[in-house]
Amino acid sequence: MEWIQYAVANIDLLAARTIEHIALVGVAVGIATLTGVPIGIAITKNERLAKTVLYVASIIVTVPSIALFGIMIPVLSLIGHGIGYLPAVIAVLLYSQLPIIRNTYTAINNVDPALREAARGIGMSQNQRLQKVEIPLAVPIIMAGVRTAVVLNIGVMAIAAYIGAGGLGTFISRGITQSDPRQLILGAVAVSLLAVIVDYVLLSLQKRLTPKGMDQAVLAE
Amino acid sequence: MIRLDNLTKVFDTPKGAVVAADHINMEVPSGEICILLGPSGCGKTTTLKMINRIIRPTSGKVFINGEDTTGLNTQELRRSIGYVIQQIGLFPNMTIEENIAVVPKLLGWDKARYKARVRELMHMIALEPDAFLKRYPSELSGGQQQRIGVARALAADPPVMLMDEPFGAIDPINRAVIQDEFLKMQQDLRKTIMFVSHDIDEAIKMGDRIAIFRAGKLEQYSSPDDLLADPKDEFIESFLGEDRALKRLNLVKVHDLVSQEVGTVTPDDDLGMALSRMDDFGYHSAIVMVNERHQPVGVIRRSLARTTKGYCRDHFEPLPTVTHLDDDLRKVASLMFAHDMTWLPCVDEGGRLCGHITQRDITHHLGARYRVQQADAITEV
Numbered sequence: 001m002e003w004i005q006y007a008v009a010n011i012d013l014l015a016a017r018t019i020e021h022i023a024l025v026g027v028a029v030g031i032a033t034l035t036g037v038p039i040g041i042a043i044t045k046n047e048r049l050a051k052t053v054l055y056v057a058s059i060i061v062t063v064p065s066i067a068l069f070g071i072m073i074p075v076l077s078l079i080g081h082g083i084g085y086l087p088a089v090i091a092v093l094l095y096s097q098l099p100i101i102r103n104t105y106t107a108i109n110n111v112d113p114a115l116r117e118a119a120r121g122i123g124m125s126q127n128q129r130l131q132k133v134e135i136p137l138a139v140p141i142i143m144a145g146v147r148t149a150v151v152l153n154i155g156v157m158a159i160a161a162y163i164g165a166g167g168l169g170t171f172i173s174r175g176i177t178q179s180d181p182r183q184l185i186l187g188a189v190a191v192s193l194l195a196v197i198v199d200y201v202l203l204s205l206q207k208r209l210t211p212k213g214m215d216q217a218v219l220a221e
Numbered sequence: 222m223i224r225l226d227n228l229t230k231v232f233d234t235p236k237g238a239v240v241a242a243d244h245i246n247m248e249v250p251s252g253e254i255c256i257l258l259g260p261s262g263c264g265k266t267t268t269l270k271m272i273n274r275i276i277r278p279t280s281g282k283v284f285i286n287g288e289d290t291t292g293l294n295t296q297e298l299r300r301s302i303g304y305v306i307q308q309i310g311l312f313p314n315m316t317i318e319e320n321i322a323v324v325p326k327l328l329g330w331d332k333a334r335y336k337a338r339v340r341e342l343m344h345m346i347a348l349e350p351d352a353f354l355k356r357y358p359s360e361l362s363g364g365q366q367q368r369i370g371v372a373r374a375l376a377a378d379p380p381v382m383l384m385d386e387p388f389g390a391i392d393p394i395n396r397a398v399i400q401d402e403f404l405k406m407q408q409d410l411r412k413t414i415m416f417v418s419h420d421i422d423e424a425i426k427m428g429d430r431i432a433i434f435r436a437g438k439l440e441q442y443s444s445p446d447d448l449l450a451d452p453k454d455e456f457i458e459s460f461l462g463e464d465r466a467l468k469r470l471n472l473v474k475v476h477d478l479v480s481q482e483v484g485t486v487t488p489d490d491d492l493g494m495a496l497s498r499m500d501d502f503g504y505h506s507a508i509v510m511v512n513e514r515h516q517p518v519g520v521i522r523r524s525l526a527r528t529t530k531g532y533c534r535d536h537f538e539p540l541p542t543v544t545h546l547d548d549d550l551r552k553v554a555s556l557m558f559a560h561d562m563t564w565l566p567c568v569d570e571g572g573r574l575c576g577h578i579t580q581r582d583i584t585h586h587l588g589a590r591y592r593v594q595q596a597d598a599i600t601e602v
Binding site (some may be wrong): 112114115117118119120121122123124125128132133136137211212213214 | 273275296297298299300301304306308309310311312313314315316323324327356357358359360373383
């Protein structure tokens with residue numbers, strides 16, 4: 001249990017790295033939500049476009065993170081950011097697109113056609129239908145996509161330590177290079193705990209954002 | 222008033238063009254309910270949905286209260302037409318109050334006005350506002366939800382309503398209740414309503430007029446009684462069913478054919494008097510005995526009056542049943558069968574005897590139309 005003593009002794013560093021980690025994932029997934037949700041909504045209007053977009057997003061997820069970092073080094077070196085914060089954020093941003101776009105697309109598409117017809121028949125414009133009916137009903141499923149993205153990318157971000165992005169992955173990379181099991185275990189445990197806790201926090205946020213009156217059973221997935 | 226002028230819808234499908242509605246011409250006068258009736262795929266729903274452009278017409282025009290709607294903005298047009306669908310379509314993320322207030326809010330009503338309107342509507346559909354307004358649709362029964370669906374359609378007081386099998390998903394017992402409530406509301410509201418149904422009994426009950434569709438064409442458009450008495454062709458005859466003459470029983474009320482004069486006896490009359498009254502009025506089997514307030518209290522049988530002496534008060538039998546002036550003939554016929562009677566006394570709201578109705582009266586009334594037709598046919602020949 002030496003790693004616990006190490007953690008206690010370096011509590012300030014641990015806190016700083018954790019905050020760094022959360023900030024990296026938070027910024028990246030935040031931007032991904034701002035882009036992914038509108039894309040997910042937009043592609044519901046065109047089935048062929050939807051297929052293409054979801055296909056591209058799936059391909060991105062299949063690229064291993066370490067390869068993605070490798071590809072970005074020469075490209076981003078052109079603007080002087082080959083390693084560090086920027087490529088890490090971009091990688092997470094890209095990985096987050098699939099769960100967020102896919103869930104948004106599915107959620108909007110799955111809105112009961114009867115509700116859609118009622119909203120149209122009542123005289124709501126397309127924007128009003130989105131704002132008042134379709135998006136509120138889609139929120140729980142969109143949030144589930146965001147959760148998936150966050151949890152997935154807390155892991156990806158640990159690897160980004162190798163390109164100097166910081167975060168909890170630094171403990172792991174240093175533990176390996178310095179043959180120091182204390183740092184290694186601390187990093188691994190911290191990343192895992194962070195993923196579990198953040199998932200739980202986001203789940204409660206998802207429940208809070210779910211419109212009252214919607215069947216809770218539907219949202220358990 | 223709703224008027225359809227050559228309204229046509231052609232769907233392009235992979236198998237070629239399908240004419241879902243073929244030059245539909247019809248007019249629903251203000252304040253009437255018109256039922257669009259027919260088998261599935263006959264074009265009745267397509268026709269309905271072209272009025273509020275849920276389905277865009279291929280050609281033809283829709284006039285509402287004399288105004289051609291072609292030039293109107295789609296959203297504004299829809300806000301001026303109440304719309305009720307079978308699946309109800311209440312928004313699950315909104316409270317009952319928010320659901321009902323949707324259209325008034327879209328129209329920019331201020332808060333006090335739409336809140337007052339919501340309460341007014343809740344009273345109209347007989348649901349307690351304080352108990353329901355803050356609840357969500359999923360907490361309500363199907364029947365309650367469809368009442369809210371109707372209230373939502375009525376919220377901005379549109380002159381015209383479109384209803385697409387509105388009560389189709391509700392269980393039969395609740396459906397009859399909601400139909401009755403709706404007809405009662407309609408007596409005051411006098412909306413012009415187009416109503417899609419596939420249920421002939423619902424059509425007869427709810428409709429001032431019935432339009433029968435088949436394969437995209439309007440086959441017959443007439444009042445329920447005309448339709449049942451005089452179906453245009455074999456398709457409509459078979460659609461209405463072989464018992465269509467019986468269905469007309471629903472359309473006639475007791476007060477339409479109750480006999481005005483009625484012979485009675487009082488408890489103090491003797492049986493000889495009862496017998497001579499029966500002869501005077503031509504009653505074959507019995508005569509009603511009434512009390513001093515003219516309420517029927519029993520019957521004196523002819524067989525008994527002929528063979529016995531004494532006063533009526535000592536020899537009457539209890540009255541099996543009575544009918545009321547606003548009962549329909551279907552109920553009367555049912556009561557006659559149930560009690561093995563060929564006639565029934567009829568009472569008014571105060572329970573006073575006001576006439577009687579016989580099986581002959583019913584047959585005669587229903588048969589009158591056919592006799593006229595036969596007479597016409599003979600004169601034409």
